[in-house]
Amino acid sequence: MSTALGLRALFLVTAGAASVAAQTPLAVRVGSPRYTAADVQFMQGMIGHHAQAVVMATMAPTHGASAQVALFARKIINSQNDEIELMQGWLRDRGEGAPDPKDPHAGMDMSMPGHEMLMPGMLTAEQLAALDSARGVDFDRLFLTGMIQHHQGALTMVATLFDSPGAGQTPEIFGFATGVDADQRAEIARMQAMLATITRSTSK
Numbered sequence: 164m165s166t167a168l169g170l171r172a173l174f175l176v177t178a179g180a181a182s183v184a185a186q187t188p189l190a191v192r193v194g195s196p197r198y199t200a201a202d203v204q205f206m207q208g209m210i211g212h213h214a215q216a217v218v219m220a221t222m223a224p225t226h227g228a229s230a231q232v233a234l235f236a237r238k239i240i241n242s243q244n245d246e247i248e249l250m251q252g253w254l255r256d257r258g259e260g261a262p263d264p265k266d267p268h269a270g271m272d273m274s275m276p277g278h279e280m281l282m283p284g285m286l287t288a289e290q291l292a293a294l295d296s297a298r299g300v301d302f303d304r305l306f307l308t309g310m311i312q313h314h315q316g317a318l319t320m321v322a323t324l325f326d327s328p329g330a331g332q333t334p335e336i337f338g339f340a341t342g343v344d345a346d347q348r349a350e351i352a353r354m355q356a357m358l359a360t361i362t363r364s365t366s367k
Contacts, residue, residue: 196329196332196333198333198335199328199332201324201327201328201331202324202330202331202333203254205320205323205330205331206253206336207250207259207261207262208282209317209343210247210250210251210261210262210264211264211266211268212284212313212316213243213246213247213250213264214247214265214269215286215291215313216239216243216313217240217243217247217264218291219239219291219294219306219309219313220236220243222294222302223236224236226294226298226299227298227302228302228306229300229303232306235350235354236306247264249339282316282320283315283319284312284313284314284315284317284319285313285316286309286313290309294306300361307361308358311355311358314351315347317343317344317347318347318348321340321343321347324336
């Protein structure tokens with residue numbers, strides 16, 4: 164089950180649990196985990212992170228991507244757009260700022276005002292320009308190399324979340340973050356296999 168579908172199911176479960184929790188004595192509910200600033204920062208940052216992956220993937224049809232890479236790119240577009248909507252909904256439901264994925268600052272780490280930098284794994288403007296200039300097998304190679312870098316950055320973001328005191332403990336955040344971790348690892352393995360195939364075919 165994809166992260167997006169799993170998170171939808173989790174939201175339904177937690178929504179139903181909310182009505183039960185309302186009838187539960189405060190003394191019982193006091194120990195329930197609450198979301199933290201790190202949780203909010205993770206969701207906000209991941210929106211921009213996902214948005215860049217979608218930008219990269221939308222290049223595939225116009226840049227001569229192979230059928231295999233084009234199919235993988237469509238999967239990226241569908242799954243990450245769904246997850247962006249879910250993350251925005253989570254943030255809005257809690258009165259937190261929900262970044263616009265089209266905002267160029269959405270993929271920036273804003274935790275240190277005045278020293279903003281790209282979120283882990285994000286491609287630089289130069290890397291995106293190189294990808295946009297590539298065609299055919301060169302596009303496939305740069306796309307896969309860049310997306311592996313991008314996915315590894317997402318794993319770093321998940322690790323940072325769980326290293327933050329009290330973060331990643333609510334059912335929604337825990338489910339989403341662990342789902343992202345599992346999905347990104349599986350996709351990295353798939354992309355590494357595709358990249359190895361390209362390397363073998365072009366070296367003959």
